[in-house]
Amino acid sequence: MRYISTRGDVERITASQAIVRGIAPDEGLYVPEQIPPIPIPLEQFVKLSYKEMAFEILKLYLDFTDDELQYCVENAYSPENFDTPMITPLKSVGGYNFLELYHGRTLAFKDLALSILPYLMKVSVKKQGISKKIVILTATSGDTGKAALEGFKDVDGISIMVFYPNDGVSDVQKLQMTTQEGANTSVIGIHGNFDDAQTGVKNIFTDSEFKNEMEAQGYMFSSANSINIGRLIPQIVYYFNAYAQLVVSGGISAGDKIEFTVPTGNFGNILAAYYAKKMGLPISTLICASNSNKVLYDFFRTDDYDKNREFVLTMSPSMDILISSNLERYLYDVSKDPSTVKKLMGELKTSGKYSAMNNGMICGEYVTEEETLASIKKMFEMGYTLDTHTAVAFGAYEKYRRDNTGTMKNIIVSTASPYKFADSVIAAVKGKALSSGIGSMMDELSDMSGTEIPEQIKNLDKKEIRHKTVCEKSEMKGIVRDFVKKVAANS
Ligand SMILES: *Cc1c(COP(=O)(O)O)cnc(C)c1O
Numbered sequence: 001m002r003y004i005s006t007r008g009d010v011e012r013i014t015a016s017q018a019i020v021r022g023i024a025p026d027e028g029l030y031v032p033e034q035i036p037p038i039p040i041p042l043e044q045f046v047k048l049s050y051k052e053m054a055f056e057i058l059k060l061y062l063d064f065t066d067d068e069l070q071y072c073v074e075n076a077y078s079p080e081n082f083d084t085p086m087i088t089p090l091k092s093v094g095g096y097n098f099l100e101l102y103h104g105r106t107l108a109f110k111d112l113a114l115s116i117l118p119y120l121m122k123v124s125v126k127k128q129g130i131s132k133k134i135v136i137l138t139a140t141s142g143d144t145g146k147a148a149l150e151g152f153k154d155v156d157g158i159s160i161m162v163f164y165p166n167d168g169v170s171d172v173q174k175l176q177m178t179t180q181e182g183a184n185t186s187v188i189g190i191h192g193n194f195d196d197a198q199t200g201v202k203n204i205f206t207d208s209e210f211k212n213e214m215e216a217q218g219y220m221f222s223s224a225n226s227i228n229i230g231r232l233i234p235q236i237v238y239y240f241n242a243y244a245q246l247v248v249s250g251g252i253s254a255g256d257k258i259e260f261t262v263p264t265g266n267f268g269n270i271l272a273a274y275y276a277k278k279m280g281l282p283i284s285t286l287i288c289a290s291n292s293n294k295v296l297y298d299f300f301r302t303d304d305y306d307k308n309r310e311f312v313l314t315m316s317p318s319m320d321i322l323i324s325s326n327l328e329r330y331l332y333d334v335s336k337d338p339s340t341v342k343k344l345m346g347e348l349k350t351s352g353k354y355s356a357m358n359n360g361m362i363c364g365e366y367v368t369e370e371e372t373l374a375s376i377k378k379m380f381e382m383g384y385t386l387d388t389h390t391a392v393a394f395g396a397y398e399k400y401r402r403d404n405t406g407t408m409k410n411i412i413v414s415t416a417s418p419y420k421f422a423d424s425v426i427a428a429v430k431g432k433a434l435s436s437g438i439g440s441m442m443d444e445l446s447d448m449s450g451t452e453i454p455e456q457i458k459n460l461d462k463k464e465i466r467h468k469t470v471c472e473k474s475e476m477k478g479i480v481r482d483f484v485k486k487v488a489a490n491s
Pocket residue numbers: 108109110142143144226263264265266267268269270318319389415416
C-alpha cells in the first residue's frame with residue numbers, strides 16, 4: 001500500500017514514511033491509494049479477537065513484517081493499557097447500543113490509537129533508517145494530549161510537546177495533562193482555542209526554514225494528531241469489533257446493515273468508520289453528531305462549509321472545533337481529485353469557507369447544551385451514565401430516529417468516561433453539584449451512579465502539577481525551539 005497527499009504532491013510513499021512525516025510537504029494529508037477490502041469473509045472475520053482484527057486490518061495498510069506488527073499490537077492492547085479484555089465493550093441499555101471506547105489509560109477513545117502509535121512510530125523510524133530524534137508536536141482539544149503523553153512518555157529517541165487551549169478543556173482533562181510525568185514531555189496552555197493550537201502546530205510543520213534549523217541539530221518533527229495516518233488506521237478496528245459483538249450477542253446476523261452515531265470534532269473517528277464501510281463493513285448511514293459548533297451539521301445539510309461564526313465553549317470541549325482537519329480526507333475520497341481539494345483548502349484558508357458536494361452517506365445532526373443535559377438525564381434514569389460527548393451522540397441519534405423511521409440497529413460511539421466531565425454530568429442529573437473540587441465531585445458521581453471511580457484517575461487531584469507554562473499563539477515556535485534545546489541538553 002502506498003500513500004499519497006490529498007493535495008496532489010506526486011510522491012507515493014510507504015506507510016512508515018507517512019507515519020514519520022505526519023503531514024505531506026504540500027500541507028495535504030496522506031491517504032491510502034486505495035481502501036482495501038477485508039481479506040476474510042465477514043462471517044469468519046467477526047469471530048476474531050480485538051488483537052487479531054487489529055493485526056489483519058493493519059497488515060493491509062502498513063509496510064510492516066508480521067513480527068513487527070505483532071510486536072505493536074501485543075504491546076498496545078495489553079492488560080496494562082486497557083482495563084477490560086474486551087478492549088472496546090458494547091453495552092446495550094434500554095434498546096440502545098453504546099460502544100465504550102474509554103477503557104484505556106486516559107479514559108478517552110484517543111487511547112485506542114495512541115496506545116499503538118508510539119510502537120508504529122518506533123518501528124517506522126527504524127525501517128526508514130532515521131538517525132534523527134523525533135519531536136512529536138500535538139494540538140489537543142483535551143483528550144489527544146493526555147493520551148499521546150501517556151503513549152510517548154519515556155520512549156527512547158522521541159520527545160513530545162502538547163499545546164492545549166488554556167480555557168477550553170475540562171478541569172480533569174487539564175489536570176491529567178499538567179501532572180504528566182516523563183522527562184521527555186512538555187505541556188503548554190495557549191491563549192486561544194483548539195483551532196488556534198492546531199493551526200499553530202500545522203504552521204510549524206510546514207515552516208521549511210524552521211525544519212532545516214531543527215534537522216541541522218539532529219531533530220525532526222512528527223505528529224500525534226489525527227492528521228497522522230498512524231492515528232487513523234487503528235481506529236478502523238473497533239468498528240469491525242463492535243459489529244462483531246452485535247453478531248455474537250445475536251442482535252444481528254453477519255451481513256446485516258447497521259448505523260453508527262459518532263460524536264465528532266476533528267472528523268477522525270467518523271472517518272475511520274467511513275473507511276470501515278469502504279472495506280466492506282455493512283454500514284448504511286453514519287450519523288455525524290455535533291455540539292453547538294455545528295459547522296459539520298451545516299456542511300452535510302447544505303454542502304457549504306463555513307467557519308466564519310462564533311466559537312462556542314461547550315460542555316463537550318473535545319468537539320469544540322471549527323476546522324475539522326480530517327474532512328479533507330473525506331473530500332478527497334468523494335472527489336478523487338487532488339486539485340479540487342487543494343482549491344477548497346485554499347478557499348478555507350483565505351475566506352474561511354467553501355462549497356463541495358458530499359455523497360449522502362453521512363447525515364449531520366446537532367445537539368444544544370440543554371439537549372445534552374437532557375440526554376444525560378434520560379439515560380441516567382435508565383441506569384446508565386453518559387459523558388457529555390456521548391450525550392451529544394445520543395441526542396443526535398434520537399433526533400435522527402425521529403426524522404428517519406426504521407428498525408436498523410444503531411451503535412452510539414461512546415468516547416469518554418463520565419468521570420472526565422463529572423461536574424456537567426452531576427449538573428445534568430441534579431441541577432447542580434453539591435460538592436466542589438475534582439476529588440469530591442468524582443465521589444459524588446460515584447455515589448449517585450453506583451459506579452466505581454476508574455483507577456486511571458483516582459487521586460488525580462493529589463498529584464504534583466509539573467507543567468505550568470501558558471503562552472500566546474505567536475510564541476509557539478519559540479517555545480518549541482526552547483524545548484528542543486532542553487531535550488538536547490538532557491540527552
Ligand atoms: C476527540 C474526541 C471527540 C471527537 O473526535 P474526532 O475524531 O476529533 O472527531 C469526541 N469525543 C471525545 C471525548 C474526544 O476526546
